[in-house]
Amino acid sequence: MAFQNHVELVNQAVQGLADTAPSDWRKIVFYLEFLEDEEIGLRNKYTGRVFGGENFDVPLSNYGIGGSLETFEPIEEIYLNAAQNGDRWTGILLTLFSDGQFKCxxxxxxxxxxxxxxxxxxxxxxxGVSDSPR
Structure with missing residues (x-):
């Protein structure tokens, strides 16, 4: 996969996360795993946390963050393309900051x-929680 395509897909996933976050978020920590299973195909599961405001630290599931196709599909495409090229990663951690920066x-x-x-x-x-912007 071309590096530029990979970057565009990560950007799409990051934007999908940011679009579903509450308005006062400061940091999102999102972790997604893939596991290939011969019987059921590609399995996945995700978790993470959202931080913002005073004492604002909640699970992603409280907001439905990360469950959108805008987040999931680009990451799945990155995984499938990487696997075709012999790069078999199992998890991806995205840390987003409200100033537009992110780490992967x-x-x-x-x-x-x-x-x-x-x-x-x-x-x-x-x-991801201990990450800080550059």
Whole structure:
């Protein structure tokens, strides 16, 4: 996949997250996993947190953030294109900041969300929580 196409897809996913966030958000931490299963096909699951205002720290599910096709489809396309080229990552962490900056990390080792490894998942989410803009 051309690098520019990859960047455009990440930007689409980031915009999808921002569009579904509450108006006073300051940071969104979004983690999505994919796992290929021979019987059911491509499995996925996501989680994250939204931060803003005073003491504003809520799960994404409280706002439906990340569940939109505008977020999911570009990330799935990145995953499928990467897998075709032998790059088999299992998770992606997006950290968005209200000033328009974002950070993106790929994970290759585990599927803590799908396999319910709470300790590993907590470490990944903490990476996004501790991120700061450049």
């Amino acid at each position: 990390r790929f994970y290759y080792e585990n599927s803590p969300l799908l396999y319910e490894d709470d300790d590993m998942l907590e470490k990944i989410i903490f990476e």
